[in-house]
Amino acid sequence: MIGLGKRGEGVMNCAEFQKVLPYIIETGGNTEEERHLRECLVCSDLVEDLKYIVEQAKLLVPMEDPSPRVWEEIKASLEREGRIKRARLKGRLLGPIPWIGALGAIILVAFAAFLVERGRQQQASASVENTTPPLQTISLNTVPTEQDDEQLLQQVAASRPSSASAYQSNLDQVNASIADAKRTLEQNPDDEDARQSLIRAYQQKALLYELAAQ
Amino acid sequence: MTQQKKTIASGLSEADAIERAKQGDAESFAGLYALHKRRVYSLCLRMTGNTAEAEDLTQEAFLQLYRKIVTFRGESAFSTWLHRLAVNVVLMRLRKKGLPEVSLEESLEPQQEDGPRKDIGARDNMLAGSIDRLNLERAIESLPPGYRIIFVLHDIEGYEHNEIAEMMGCSIGNSKSQLHKARMKLRDLLKPSRAERAAKRA
Amino acid sequence: MAGRQKMSNTSRSVTLGLLAALALAATASAADKKEFRYTVARGATISVVNDYGSVRLRASGVSQVVVSATPSSSKVEVDAAQNGNRVEVRTHFLRKTGENDGRVEYDLQVPADANVMIRTASGPVQVRGVGGDVSVDADTGQVDVRDSNGHVRVRTVGGPITLNNLKDGFVEATSVGGPVMLNNVAGRVVSVNTTGGAIVYSGDFGGGGQYSLTSHSGNIDVSLSASASVDLTARTVTGTVENDFPLQAPVHPIMALSQGKSFAGTSNAGASAVRLRTFSGRIRVKKSH
Numbered sequence: 001m002i003g004l005g006k007r008g009e010g011v012m013n014c015a016e017f018q019k020v021l022p023y024i025i026e027t028g029g030n031t032e033e034e035r036h037l038r039e040c041l042v043c044s045d046l047v048e049d050l051k052y053i054v055e056q057a058k059l060l061v062p063m064e065d066p067s068p069r070v071w072e073e074i075k076a077s078l079e080r081e082g083r084i085k086r087a088r089l090k091g092r093l094l095g096p097i098p099w100i101g102a103l104g105a106i107i108l109v110a111f112a113a114f115l116v117e118r119g120r121q122q123q124a125s126a127s128v129e130n131t132t133p134p135l136q137t138i139s140l141n142t143v144p145t146e147q148d149d150e151q152l153l154q155q156v157a158a159s160r161p162s163s164a165s166a167y168q169s170n171l172d173q174v175n176a177s178i179a180d181a182k183r184t185l186e187q188n189p190d191d192e193d194a195r196q197s198l199i200r201a202y203q204q205k206a207l208l209y210e211l212a213a214q
Numbered sequence: 215m216t217q218q219k220k221t222i223a224s225g226l227s228e229a230d231a232i233e234r235a236k237q238g239d240a241e242s243f244a245g246l247y248a249l250h251k252r253r254v255y256s257l258c259l260r261m262t263g264n265t266a267e268a269e270d271l272t273q274e275a276f277l278q279l280y281r282k283i284v285t286f287r288g289e290s291a292f293s294t295w296l297h298r299l300a301v302n303v304v305l306m307r308l309r310k311k312g313l314p315e316v317s318l319e320e321s322l323e324p325q326q327e328d329g330p331r332k333d334i335g336a337r338d339n340m341l342a343g344s345i346d347r348l349n350l351e352r353a354i355e356s357l358p359p360g361y362r363i364i365f366v367l368h369d370i371e372g373y374e375h376n377e378i379a380e381m382m383g384c385s386i387g388n389s390k391s392q393l394h395k396a397r398m399k400l401r402d403l404l405k406p407s408r409a410e411r412a413a414k415r416a
Numbered sequence: 417m418a419g420r421q422k423m424s425n426t427s428r429s430v431t432l433g434l435l436a437a438l439a440l441a442a443t444a445s446a447a448d449k450k451e452f453r454y455t456v457a458r459g460a461t462i463s464v465v466n467d468y469g470s471v472r473l474r475a476s477g478v479s480q481v482v483v484s485a486t487p488s489s490s491k492v493e494v495d496a497a498q499n500g501n502r503v504e505v506r507t508h509f510l511r512k513t514g515e516n517d518g519r520v521e522y523d524l525q526v527p528a529d530a531n532v533m534i535r536t537a538s539g540p541v542q543v544r545g546v547g548g549d550v551s552v553d554a555d556t557g558q559v560d561v562r563d564s565n566g567h568v569r570v571r572t573v574g575g576p577i578t579l580n581n582l583k584d585g586f587v588e589a590t591s592v593g594g595p596v597m598l599n600n601v602a603g604r605v606v607s608v609n610t611t612g613g614a615i616v617y618s619g620d621f622g623g624g625g626q627y628s629l630t631s632h633s634g635n636i637d638v639s640l641s642a643s644a645s646v647d648l649t650a651r652t653v654t655g656t657v658e659n660d661f662p663l664q665a666p667v668h669p670i671m672a673l674s675q676g677k678s679f680a681g682t683s684n685a686g687a688s689a690v691r692l693r694t695f696s697g698r699i700r701v702k703k704s705h
Contacts, residue, residue, distance in 0.1 A: 023387070023391075053345070053369075053400050054369050057370050058370070060350065062253045063252075063256070064463070065251060067269055068586055069269075070251070070269050075243075078240075160555065161514065162556070163555035163556055163573065166556045170611070173592065173611050177612075177632040177633065180633075180695060180696065181632075184653060193651055193693070194653050196693070197632060197695040200632065201611065204590075204632075207571060207590055207592060208573060211555065263499070263500065264501075265461050265501065346495070346506075349495070
């Protein structure tokens with residue numbers, strides 16, 4: 001009877017298989033273990049379930065931010081320790097959610113989250129053995145291309161069709177604002193306001209990627 | 215002054231932000247926090263299952279990061295370094311609270327319920343297609359701490375067994391066996407009960 | 417005057433739109449209404465994830481979370497659970513469904529000190545009287561947060577944001593294309609950012625906070641009460657600026673001023689730092705009545 005392998009010469013039973021399972025599930029077993037898995041529906045169901053759990057666990061991207069109070073506490077501690085200078089003069093706004101101060105980093109954090117999510121979705125059907133942590137593989141020196149924008153829109157269209165047109169029009173708007181600010185900055189490289197506008201435009205694009213990835 | 219701003223604004227990479235943070239630049243600290251806070255917080259939350267504690271640990275992890283950032287030499291990716299540091303902060307806290315992690319072998323010896331399934335021979339409904347994120351998060355949260363930590367580290371955070379063994383002070387085999395028990399426990403937790411199945415059919 | 421009329425109309429249309437959406441939600445069949453109750457400790461966190469349909473949340477005086485949910489069809493169900501001091505509510509699609517079949521209308525009462533996190537795609541969100549941290553993310557849904565004194569963070573793709581009677585906390589409102597309306601919003605740090613959305617502020621900017629209202633191409637309209645104590649700077653790159661509010665010229669200007677593109681000045685003690693910026697949008701500051 002399948003599922004109740006008989007103990008005996010050269011035949012592995014379920015209890016024996018499940019005893020070695022922790023050690024072979026990620027590497028594959030020997031011939032005998034593989035044969036038991038092929039022939040036993042109970043154990044193959046079990047292995048499928050465990051693989052499914054592993055796949056689902058990989059889809060658990062970080063969803064929540066800590067309270068803004070956490071950063072306030074950190075900042076206060078760092079100031080007390082003299083590791084950072086106290087907040088600047090009024091008029092210079094660091095912001096409640098820390099202003100990142102870096103164009104590249106701003107856009108990339110959201111873009112990385114987007115890629116991670118996409119990468120994980122693509123891996124959802126991969127086997128247990130193929131467990132690559134995607135975050136480390138992302139280049140932190142890339143900015144989204146037109147192709148990435150297209151993929152973002154496709155992802156939104158698939159997951160939240162009613163939001164697709166809003167993402168399309170707002171992405172167009174953000175890209176236009178980036179082009180606007182870049183043009184002005186090229187004409188006048190010392191225009192600090194245009195530079196700030198460009199940073200903010202990238203921040204807005206980052207927001208779109210971040211919201212799309214949720 | 216203008217020149218310095220240009221350099222920051224025109225493309226400060228994570229590496230630049232790290233170097234600036236070493237010099238005490240507040241905006242770079244803030245930038246690094248913004249980049250990594252969600253993943254660090256999520257790690258702490260999943261390992262502890264407690265919002266307030268997770269926030270406290272996130273704070274502690276970043277404070278340690280900033281205190282130690284001058285020692286970061288780029289041997290590994292910054293995110294790898296930071297997450298390892300965060301894991302250590304959490305494990306240290308759990309140690310202080312007396313929760314199991316170092317003496318894993320003794321404290322988490324398989325209990326009867328975690329051994330080979332008693333219903334060997336009986337097929338059950340399979341899980342495929344039935345888990346949603348909330349259910350899975352909830353099931354992970356209800357795992358015993360020792361199981362939960364290893365599951366989070368291996369299956370969510372992507373650590374290898376040898377790394378986990380090193381961090382937890384246990385053997386690689388023990389890490390594998392605990393992970394397996396965690397997955398088995400999750401399988402039990404995620405299987406709808408007969409009553410639930412009947413209710414769904416009704 | 418014309419500007420004021422236009423500003424009021426924008427604000428009113430957003431408010432009416434939100435009310436209409438919430439009213440529509442209220443007319444949904446109550447036959448399938450479900451209710452969940454959870455007792456929580458101080459500082460509980462309540463998270464709601466609902467793509468379609470409204471989320472209306474208000475603070476109550478008791479330490480209980482009450483969730484009323486009305487699904488629009490049998491294709492959706494409500495998944496609610498308490499884990500420690502956290503209550504999670506999520507709309508769960510049983511099968512592939514669209515905006516009509518996938519709607520769930522939520523009405524929640526939470527303790528006044530609760531922290532709230534809401535994620536929606538197109539559903540309108542209203543949060544009232546919550547003293548903890550409020551975080552709302554939406555695609556096109558309208559978001560209205562009022563009568564709160566905690567930290568408030570609202571982000572939308574195109575959904576309009578309305579903030580009313582907020583004080584003491586940190587406020588961050590970001591929308592790519594939606595307008596942001598702020599009425600009597602004061603706090604230690606208030607930051608508003610849009611790409612194309614208009615920003616409308618009326619109030620007195622509190623007494624000592626930092627305010628930054630920024631839009632790329634949207635207009636910024638500020639109506640200041642005469643008692644406002646501000647140190648204000650306004651600047652646009654290619655748009656225009658107009659000021660009808662009596663400001664005293666700064667003694668030590670922190671930026672070079674150019675006619676029609678920027679202005680700066682203080683009013684009363686200049687307690688709050690107010691920074692208005694656009695790339696191509698018009699900035700207008702005037703006295704409120």
